[in-house]
Amino acid sequence: MEEKKFNGTSSEHHMLGGDGPNSYAHNSHYQKKVELKYLKFLPCAETGDNLSRGLNPPTGRQTLNTQNPSFTPDNTFIIADFGCSIGPNTFLAVENIISSIENKYKKWNQNQTLDFQEILSRLSSPGSFYSRLLPKKTIHFAHSSTSLHWLSRIPKEVIESGNKGKIHCLGGEKDVKEAYAAQYEDDFGRFLRARGDELVDGGLMALLVFGFAERDVYSLFGVGMVFEMLGSCLEDVAKLGKFTKEKVYSFNLPFYFPSESELKALIEANGSFCIETIAKMAAPMSH
Secondary structure (H helix, E strand, C coil), rough: CCCCCCCCCCCCCCCCCCCCCCCCHCCCCHHHHHHHHHCCHHHHCCCEEEECCCCCCCCCCCCCCCCCCCHHHHHHHCEEEECCCCCCHHHHHHHHHHHHHHHHHHHHCCCCCCCHHHHHHCCCCCCCCCHHHHHCCEEEEEEECCCCCCCCEEEEHHHHHCCCCCCCCCCCHHHHHHHHHHHHHHHHHHHHHHHHEEEEEEEEEECCCCCCCCCCCHHHHHHHHHHHHHHHHHHHHHHCCCCCCHHCCCCCCCHCCCCHHHHHHHHHCCCCCCEECCCCCCCCCCC
């Protein structure tokens, strides 16, 4: 019987909820460290990975322009978090965004206050964040943290030709990496166009993206070593007869980690956003 090959990201796969010992809430301390370090880079702190949907008038870009008619007490300020997970980490960034925007709005609008609405996009079953999920020009702030390394599918070239026993493009052949890069370009481009449609003029988007510095040797870094070990473990389990070696070879992780230059090039070529600031953040220690 022909082995079924994995070629997409299933909406059935998600983090374990609840507050038990195996839950994501109790096993996401590293993610919390990343999020806490990232908060100081958010746009309302005047620095961060900020992409402005604002126009470009002679006086400069309208970055989260609180003078926009949609930024009034009569209109709810809408924040959308794309690709969030289960547990308290989800609310760290949103709480910081709300507090910072509220302070900025009060400063420029005679201490008036705004109502806020938060939209959480967690699983792809209600719709993938690589497509438009919300009506045009309805959200003021888009946010996505540690989610955009997920691809919508495994590149078909990798499925058809195989990956020579590896489970990812890290440390793999040049044609495999190029296929992953092409899939990322398509996915990230669709994400940008969708968010560009959804954001109001003068709105803002902040992204935290996992990536590598230029010319990094992937195999020397933790994630590359983890993937190598995981692939080796799968081969050992196959030798025990739990599943076939062919099934191991058909498995590839749907992740891609871009470099800074790749991100810049993709954003500029897409044309949906202007880059306000890009800041590099070193990964926190896991201990």
